[in-house]
Amino acid sequence: MKLITANFLTCAVKGCKASPASFPLHFRDAELELQELDFQPDFIRNIVPRIDWHALQIMANELGFPKILDKKPEGDELKDEQILKELHRLLLETHINEGKLTCGNCGHEYLIKEGIANFLLPSHLV
């Protein structure tokens, strides 16, 4: 699973969605892999405005990455190829192969197996 995906995920439990603690989900025991992908500067430039920067900071920190920019890049910063390349690497090339995503509200753990996160709920949580 690409790291960017977690920016668009929350707990599958209905009652959790209203709680700020359910976003972002938290990585546990994550096993990472770098999978190369063609660098498309326009793609990164276009999606950055839709990224929740605070959530990305939390996730990058939990995964042990060096600190990312304090503020979401905008304007001329989005023309800086170095910034775009770093974001490309972090968002699209960084994969979580194994591990868990846990909800900060209900504590439920979602397993990531061979790169695919599974959000099916046990019947008592539906």
Add this chain to the structure above:
Amino acid sequence: MASSSSSSDQQSFVTEKPQEEAYEEKHVHEVYQQIASHFSSTRYKAWPVVKRFLTELTPGAIGLDVGCGNGKCLPVNQNVFIVASDRSENLARIAANHQPHSVIVADILNLPHPDSFFDFAISIAVIHHLSTPDRRIQAIREILRALKPATVEAPGGKVLLYVWALEQKTSRRGWDKGDQQDVMVPWVMTSNPPKNAPSDQPKVFHRYYHLYEANELERDITKAGGRVLESGYEKDNWWAIATR
């Protein structure tokens, strides 16, 4: 519940919901797990309406493909980012090969996505697999929930829904108006049987479908709290584009 189901007239101790879930588990989800790779080899192109919807999106839009199957819609536009999901892990693994998108395993009735965020969604040939009117409406409501509501500056997120039509008398199946809408449709797996299958015997799997009649999709969208922007018929299917 489908009239073809033997459980529809049974009174049991379990509540209605788990029973319907179990029904779909057996007659939809397990079948797709079994036929995943064969199914995938026969589904390789997005339909014209789907292609148009995805092609017209603004670059950088973030969206969902709910019930993505083998991911045949994912190659259409690589300038947007799609979080695709399917109930079948086997299909999700096949879909995961399409860049730059991402694929997860999730249930359409309990999507792990935040409220009011996404620019678009598609759900192609999916909600006809839910076995009661209530569950089909809930599924639409769940997708609408995740779409960005309209503001004064910008229109809201849009969803494209696509379902099998009852009215398809020129198709191989030949169903038409007035026919039974809840049906079991055989999937005959003729090539590439699993290694341990008896030789030369085609395996037949049955999937549950609710065949939509004219205007029914629009009605379900309205009941789910959505607003239909556009709708139509395309090669044995009804489709509609809706917003919140």
